[in-house]
Amino acid sequence: RLQENDCYVDKACGLHVHIGGANFNRKFSILSLMLGQMLQDEIFTMMPKSRSTGSYCYKIKDKYKNIKYVNKKLYPRTHDRTLKLLAEYVHNDTSEFGVGNNKNTPHPYGRYASSRYTWLNLNNCSYKFSPDTIEFRCHSGTTDYIKIYNWILICMCFVRYIENNPRKIIESWKVYQGISESTLCLKDIVTEGIKNPKDRLGLLIYIETRKDKFIED
Numbered sequence: 001r002l003q004e005n006d007c008y009v010d011k012a013c014g015l016h017v018h019i020g021g022a023n024f025n026r027k028f029s030i031l032s033l034m035l036g037q038m039l040q041d042e043i044f045t046m047m048p049k050s051r052s053t054g055s056y057c058y059k060i061k062d063k064y065k066n067i068k069y070v071n072k073k074l075y076p077r078t079h080d081r082t083l084k085l086l087a088e089y090v091h092n093d094t095s096e097f098g099v100g101n102n103k104n105t106p107h108p109y110g111r112y113a114s115s116r117y118t119w120l121n122l123n124n125c126s127y128k129f130s131p132d133t134i135e136f137r138c139h140s141g142t143t144d145y146i147k148i149y150n151w152i153l154i155c156m157c158f159v160r161y162i163e164n165n166p167r168k169i170i171e172s173w174k175v176y177q178g179i180s181e182s183t184l185c186l187k188d189i190v191t192e193g194i195k196n197p198k199d200r201l202g203l204l205i206y207i208e209t210r211k212d213k214f215i216e217d
Helices: 026-044 062-066 074-090 145-164 164-180 186-192 196-216
Strands: 014-019 132-142
Touching: 014 145, 026 062, 026 074, 026 132, 026 145, 026 164, 062 074, 074 196, 132 145, 145 164, 145 186, 145 196, 186 196
Parallel strands: none
Antiparallel strands: 014 132
């Protein structure tokens, strides 16, 4: 419909996808940051180069490689450091969670806080918003149904992988922290998320086609 009615986008536009319906707690947010960092370099190879230099979908900063999901009772200090990093990610660099900054309060800087401008936006699911969502901001603007549909599938696979494979994320993160190379890739989350073999293969081929396109560009 958009294409039929001469709608268009340019490099200033982005396709932002919100996924809801998950159990949005701090464990989910921490695992999201871990998985997001392991996949972000590969994800950006699917995008125009302008998406990695824009001011509305920054990559996750290197300091968040220090985040780690651990048992609070066994590792209280590490747990506290992780919550501090999560608070900084969704609020600002001097933030901590507390009475005035938590899941039951609105974001102190409002819905349009600057912390939302990372490609993986956890603001909506970290504060009192309705509905709770995780937002993926890195795709370029498009009116192409196939591109939109496939990117939504990838975002849904990302959320599903967090829900069903926390242990795999945690174990892969240990390796990633040691060698700075991901042991998880988009193929892993798509294989987990798309059960129909034909649909899964189609999405994997699409991903590789996108990578090839932007390598050539």
